Amino acid sequence: MNQIKESDSVNESNNLDNLVELSSAISSAQDAMTDDIVTRLAAAIGEGMILMDRLTRNEGLMSLMQALNEPAMQEMLERLGSALGTPADGQENQDAPRVGGYSGLIRMLKDPDVQSAIYQMAGLLKKVNNPSSTDKA
C-alpha cells in the first residue's frame, strides 16, 4: 500500500519523468564515450590525484600554506602585489637614474623604508637558517 502511495507521489511530481530524462542523458553520454576518451580523462584524474596526494602530504608546503593564511601575511602579500604593479612613489615618469652604481645604491639604502624592508628580509633569512633564533638582529 505504501509502495503504491510512493509510486503515485513520484508520478504526480514528475519525478519519474525527470529520472527517465536523467537516465537517458547518462545513457547517451555513455554511448558517446570511446575507450580513448575514457583513458584520457582517467589519466588526467589519476595524475591529478597523485599531484594532490604529494602536495597535501608535503609538510613544508602545508606549513607554508598555513603561514600564508595568517592575516598579517595576507596583508603583506597584498602590499607585495600592489608594489609589483606600481612603480615607487614619484618614479612613474622618470627615466633611469643618471648616476647608478655604488653611489646610487648607497643613496637608496639611506631610505628608511628600504632599511626597514632589508631588516625584515634579514630577519626572515635568519629564521629560515635557524628556526629557533629570535629577532635580536
Place this chain on the structure above:
Amino acid sequence: MKILFVGGGMGGTIAANNVARRLSKEIRSGKVEITMLSATDQHWYQPGLLYVAFGKMALTDICRDQSSLLEPGIKFFVDPVEEFELKQNQVRTKAGVVHSYDMLVIATGCEAVYDEVPGLKESSETPYTRDGAVAMFKKLRDFEGGKVAVVVGVPHKCPIAPIEITFMLHEFFEKRGIRDKVQLQYTYPIARIHNIENIAKWAIPEFERMEVDYETFFNMKEVDVDNKIVHSEEGTEKEFDLLVTVPPHRGLQVIEDNNLGEAGWIPTDRYSLMMNDQDNVFALGDTTNLPISKTGSTAHFESEVIGENIASLYRTGTATREYDGKVYCFIEADRGRATNACFNYIDPPEIKAPTKSMHMLKMSYNQWYWSSARGLL
C-alpha cells in the same frame, strides 16, 4: 629499524610505499630505513599486456621508471638478490653487496615457463610477456580465419585471463568482420571451464552465445609444431591455425635455489602473510604458496595488510591486521562491456551481467594503476 623489500613489482612497490607512508616521520628522522632491491629500473603494469596483445594499448603506456613510483626516503637499488641468509638477517646481491635487515619482505613474483610443454613456446602466442603481447597482436591483425585454440597451463597468473582472452578474441574477430571464418576453441585443465565455480557457471552461457567450443580436462602435454596439433595428457588433441596460450608459471629460481620454497613458491601463513617458521620475513603476491589467485589485486590487498603490520610491529611490537583472502578481478566481456569478480577466503564471487560502465571503470583503472602503485588508491 631496517626494512628490506626484495622485488619491485606490483606487490613490493605498493607494500614499500604503504610502509613509507605510515612511517614517514621515522624515515625522515633516520629511525627507520627502507631499502628496495629489484632486478630492473622499470615498472610494468602487467595486466596492460592483455590490451597490448589486442592493440588497445602500447608498451609505453604500461611502463614507468620504478624510482618515480617510490615514496621519498625509500632507497632503491637495481641489484637483484642472489642469496638469502635468513639466519643472519641479511641478503647478498648479484653485485656482492650485503644488505642486513630487521624486517624482510619477499615479493619476487613468478614467471612463465614453457619447458614443461615441448613445442609450446615456438608455436603459440601469449599476452603474458612483453615480446609475446606485441607478437600476438601482429598475428591477430594478419589472421584471416581458421581454428583458434586457447590452451591453459597451471598454475598461472590472473585466473580470469583464459576466459577474458577468449571473450576478447571473439570481440576482435567480430569487429574485423571475420568471426564467421574463425572457429574459436577453449580448453581448460580441470572438470569445468574455470576453477572458480561461479565464474564457470556464468561463462558457459556466454560461450554458447558467442559460439565458442569448449573442452575441459585438457592438460597440455606437447605441441606438434609441424602439424599444428596440441596433444593433451588425457589423450585428446586440438588442431589449430592460431594457438593462444596461458603458459604455466613458477616462482623465481632464486627462491628455489635458496631453499625458501618448492618450485619457487614460499610457504606463507594465509592470514599474517609471514613466511612459515620465520618471525621477521613476509612474503606477498605471486611469490607465496597460498592457494589463491595470483593477481595484481591479491598483491595489492596483501600489501595493505603488510604495510599496516610492519608499521604496527615497529610502533607497538604487535601486528594488527590479517589478510582475508580478498581478490578483485575485472572481466572484460565483448561489445565494450565488462563485469567483475570479488571474493575472499570465505565468500565466493557473484558474477553480475557485464555492463559498459564496468568496462569504462576497467579502462580507467588501467590509468589509475599508477596511483595504486604509489599506495594511494
